[in-house]
Amino acid sequence: MWQSLATALCLLLVLEGLMPFLAPARWKRMLAGVAQIADAHLRLIGLACMLTGTLFLYLIR
Numbered sequence: 001m002w003q004s005l006a007t008a009l010c011l012l013l014v015l016e017g018l019m020p021f022l023a024p025a026r027w028k029r030m031l032a033g034v035a036q037i038a039d040a041h042l043r044l045i046g047l048a049c050m051l052t053g054t055l056f057l058y059l060i061r
Contacts, residue, residue, distance in 0.1 A: 019027045034042070
């Protein structure tokens with residue numbers, strides 16, 4: 001179990017690092033745009049991402 005969790009976290013770091021590595025200027029513009037979004041909308045986006053990820057995990061396993 002712990003090995004799977006560690007693997008998932010490592011893959012998350014790899015995926016999170018792709019945009020700053022490949023397109024740093026575009027990544028900065030995206031972050032500036034995200035800063036303009038209201039907190040309530042960001043929470044909804046986060047909830048949608050978590051539910052989608054959970055659904056995908058359920059379907060894969």
